Amino acid sequence: MELLLLIFLPLVGAILTSFIKGNGAKTIALIFSIISLVITGVIVCQFTPDASRQFVTDVSWIAQLGIHFNVGIDGISLITVILTNILTPLIILASYKRNYENSNAFYGLILFMQSGLIVVFTAFDAFLFYIGWEAALIPIYFICAMWGGKDRIKVNMKFFVYTIAGSLFMLLGIIYLYLQNPMHNFDINAFYALNLDTTQQSWIFWAFFLAFAIKMPVFPFHTWQPDTYTTAPAAGTMLLAGIMLKMGVYGAVRWLIPVVPQGTDTWLSLVMVLAVIGVVYASIIAFKQKDAKRLIAYSSVAHVGLIAAGVFAFTAQSLQGVMIQMLSHGINVIGLFFVLDIIYSRLKTNKIEELGGLAKVAPQLAIVFLIIMLGAVALPGTNGFIGEFLLLLSVYNYNAWLGAVAGLTIIFGAVYMFRTYQNMMLGETNALTAGFTDIKGSEKIVLYIICALVIIIGVYPKPLLHLSEASVQHLIEQVNQKLTGVN
Amino acid sequence: MNIIITIAVTALVVLYAGLFKAKKALLPLTLLGLLIAFGFTVCSWNNPVTYYGMLHVDNFALAFSGISIISTLLIFLLTQNYFASNSKNIAEYFTLILFALSGIIMMVSYKNLSMLFIGIEIMSVNLYILAGIRKLNFASNEASLKYFLMGAFSTGFLLFGITLIYGATGSFDIDVIQNNLVNSITTVSPLFYPGIILIMIGLCFKVGAAPFHFWTPDVYEGAPTLITTFMATVVKTAGFAAFLRLFAGAFEPLHDFWTPALGIIVIVTLCVGNITALYQKSFKRMLAYSSISHAGYLLFSLIIISSASANNIFVYASAYTLASVIAFAVLILVKQKTGSDVIESFNGLAKKNPFIAFALTVAMLSMAGIPLTAGFIGKYLMFLNVMHGYHLLLLVIAILNALIGFYYYFKVIVAMYFKEGHDVALETPMQYKLVFALSVVGILLIGIYPNIILNII
Numbered sequence: 052m053e054l055l056l057l058i059f060l061p062l063v064g065a066i067l068t069s070f071i072k073g074n075g076a077k078t079i080a081l082i083f084s085i086i087s088l089v090i091t092g093v094i095v096c097q098f099t100p101d102a103s104r105q106f107v108t109d110v111s112w113i114a115q116l117g118i119h120f121n122v123g124i125d126g127i128s129l130i131t132v133i134l135t136n137i138l139t140p141l142i143i144l145a146s147y148k149r150n151y152e153n154s155n156a157f158y159g160l161i162l163f164m165q166s167g168l169i170v171v172f173t174a175f176d177a178f179l180f181y182i183g184w185e186a187a188l189i190p191i192y193f194i195c196a197m198w199g200g201k202d203r204i205k206v207n208m209k210f211f212v213y214t215i216a217g218s219l220f221m222l223l224g225i226i227y228l229y230l231q232n233p234m235h236n237f238d239i240n241a242f243y244a245l246n247l248d249t250t251q252q253s254w255i256f257w258a259f260f261l262a263f264a265i266k267m268p269v270f271p272f273h274t275w276q277p278d279t280y281t282t283a284p285a286a287g288t289m290l291l292a293g294i295m296l297k298m299g300v301y302g303a304v305r306w307l308i309p310v311v312p313q314g315t316d317t318w319l320s321l322v323m324v325l326a327v328i329g330v331v332y333a334s335i336i337a338f339k340q341k342d343a344k345r346l347i348a349y350s351s352v353a354h355v356g357l358i359a360a361g362v363f364a365f366t367a368q369s370l371q372g373v374m375i376q377m378l379s380h381g382i383n384v385i386g387l388f389f390v391l392d393i394i395y396s397r398l399k400t401n402k403i404e405e406l407g408g409l410a411k412v413a414p415q416l417a418i419v420f421l422i423i424m425l426g427a428v429a430l431p432g433t434n435g436f437i438g439e440f441l442l443l444l445s446v447y448n449y450n451a452w453l454g455a456v457a458g459l460t461i462i463f464g465a466v467y468m469f470r471t472y473q474n475m476m477l478g479e480t481n482a483l484t485a486g487f488t489d490i491k492g493s494e495k496i497v498l499y500i501i502c503a504l505v506i507i508i509g510v511y512p513k514p515l516l517h518l519s520e521a522s523v524q525h526l527i528e529q530v531n532q533k534l535t536g537v538n
Numbered sequence: 539m540n541i542i543i544t545i546a547v548t549a550l551v552v553l554y555a556g557l558f559k560a561k562k563a564l565l566p567l568t569l570l571g572l573l574i575a576f577g578f579t580v581c582s583w584n585n586p587v588t589y590y591g592m593l594h595v596d597n598f599a600l601a602f603s604g605i606s607i608i609s610t611l612l613i614f615l616l617t618q619n620y621f622a623s624n625s626k627n628i629a630e631y632f633t634l635i636l637f638a639l640s641g642i643i644m645m646v647s648y649k650n651l652s653m654l655f656i657g658i659e660i661m662s663v664n665l666y667i668l669a670g671i672r673k674l675n676f677a678s679n680e681a682s683l684k685y686f687l688m689g690a691f692s693t694g695f696l697l698f699g700i701t702l703i704y705g706a707t708g709s710f711d712i713d714v715i716q717n718n719l720v721n722s723i724t725t726v727s728p729l730f731y732p733g734i735i736l737i738m739i740g741l742c743f744k745v746g747a748a749p750f751h752f753w754t755p756d757v758y759e760g761a762p763t764l765i766t767t768f769m770a771t772v773v774k775t776a777g778f779a780a781f782l783r784l785f786a787g788a789f790e791p792l793h794d795f796w797t798p799a800l801g802i803i804v805i806v807t808l809c810v811g812n813i814t815a816l817y818q819k820s821f822k823r824m825l826a827y828s829s830i831s832h833a834g835y836l837l838f839s840l841i842i843i844s845s846a847s848a849n850n851i852f853v854y855a856s857a858y859t860l861a862s863v864i865a866f867a868v869l870i871l872v873k874q875k876t877g878s879d880v881i882e883s884f885n886g887l888a889k890k891n892p893f894i895a896f897a898l899t900v901a902m903l904s905m906a907g908i909p910l911t912a913g914f915i916g917k918y919l920m921f922l923n924v925m926h927g928y929h930l931l932l933l934v935i936a937i938l939n940a941l942i943g944f945y946y947y948f949k950v951i952v953a954m955y956f957k958e959g960h961d962v963a964l965e966t967p968m969q970y971k972l973v974f975a976l977s978v979v980g981i982l983l984i985g986i987y988p989n990i991i992l993n994i995i
Binding site for chain 2: 114116181182185204212219220226227230
């Protein structure tokens, strides 16, 4: 029941919002997203942290095609649901000061997307998963293309065609699995239980992997990402970087590796190398960026590369790292993008060299920015540390050399992040930055909440890790059973 | 039978109403007639009857009759102010469309090849006139002439094929033909092979499958838009129903013989339709080419014939029809206002006309095959079908074409929402709003809860 509310309440909110003229839309959207957050809180309290699926609703949807509306929450889903429902109100609140044209459509689309995301993260039916996957894509396309900046049409068309290409291949994979399934349904357990030979698994692996790799994005499928992040409106960037790319990560954990373990095994080394290349490559490009938003976009590619490596290492340690890092990365990256958006909305630039001395005129902004940035570079005691540590450790366990190369990300990240901070915040003010005003009102609330999350999760991550532990363990046992069972 | 009679009688009544200058009564009379015909369709459900060995009205025929009648109804709702601005004698439009519809009902319910031929002719002759009904318009005349020449030519192929089949079996009855084939599958008369190929060519002309599609864009562009709507939706659907009835029924035993030929036609149709649509500046021509590519997807169910083929075509055709009606209706409104049908004239449409823009967006998403719209269910069924037969090449081509489709369908959405435009408010009559609302609800309903029309046949 609670889960159904999480799925359908934003939808109701979206419809309601789109009929409201003027400024009321954002308030309604905020109220709906906060209600979702409260319900999430209730779910977390009622959740028993074992490997089982809870809050399950399974009804036949399109009976003739064997499609069920089958949703539920286990530990892995729970983390992503928490992520979505914490970040959505923050994102809405973050755009509170902005006056978007047609704001009713804007907030309606955000809520619609939230609903799609929850479906993705809780679906246990492959067809439903696919529907949610696409239902989350359409609104973000409109958000980015309608309220974005320069070149938004071209850039977003690229983004859209890229992602939809990936998902079409995934659809083929899903149809193939459905046809192989003697029960003729899309149930995840039936998919887990399928006995496919290695060739079949390889094909399915690529069909799914393309979709997830484009979404995350993993090198070399990342080319849509920096442009899209840069041109998108602030809320769009936050949605993309904060939540949407976790769809790819979640998809790989839930639908790729457990369904085709042998297929994954066959291509594992290639994927790991690609992921680590992404980490290093994106870090190096980030060095060179003059635009802070683009820099964060590339740093996000680097972080996600590490998460991807963790996903495919597929040990209890690495998956736990993935879980906590999904959450942390989401929080940090929307914090960073929000700070940049605040600067942009006042100075109309995000060029690093044009800024400077902001700390003098806006000390509060400087402090919260520093805290979030420390989280992003994974300083011990911040939320980024625990995840990054687990991930690097598991990459190292997979292959020491890869681990060493991936470890460079910490150094690189620290260098380009702090250099950016130094150039933007420290030093003397210039003509442009002298009149900068410090954060206030809703900006303060959002950034304080984010900072609090950075520190709380950094200092005491145990409850979160505990939520997903049993499910992760269970998933790994399942995969190992399948791997040993066939060999 | 009662359906055909109702429609034909309505046509005559409307003609007389026109004679007595009862202009106001035309539309209500037509709608009433169509509703009665639809009522008969619903009443005859699950009650197959054969009339004189000529027509076999089974659920298949009724389903396709129903969708044809409903789409014609929607199109008639769009006639307000449309014909009146073109001509004084609007009763003729109504009559001709209704007669064409009666031909279409024969096409979807024939049991005898002569009935197929007569149905196609009744439909086509009316359409030749309708395409050229703007006597003083050059494009309209060109469309009519082209359509007539090509149509006559293709009917020739069809007839030649039918005679060859008759030569082989001594019967026009499709059941007799099928039995003949089943009983003598090892010693099939050689006349069958050219006969099947010729009939296939004739029907491919009618449904606008490549490489027999060259008439489509010009005719669609030249004909009055409302007539184009009728041709792109009802006529096309009927063509596929006729195709399926013959090839999935009578010629099914020779499946292995004609599948490769049809497979090539499908691939060419998909690629030609989509790639050419990509380069169109005119929205109307883009829709014409996209209709060619949709014909390609529809032909999928003929390549792999299963018990679900008929239903797949029905679902796909319904989805496509609803979306097309919206697209053409918006085109009519835009053209009335701006006088042009290039995609640029849609620029900035969403600002002043949010509802129309939303309806057209839903239509385009459905045509592109985005989930939660009817078009996705249609495409999904087609993919499922092809996957079932493991035709990998077809599948890859279908996927690539779906991608191309996204690109040009989104061009319209991009124009409406993301580009600066003229900020004109379109004058939208009540009936148009009704059609938009009905079609959008239909598309979303089929998209979200397709149970209602899956397994209907």
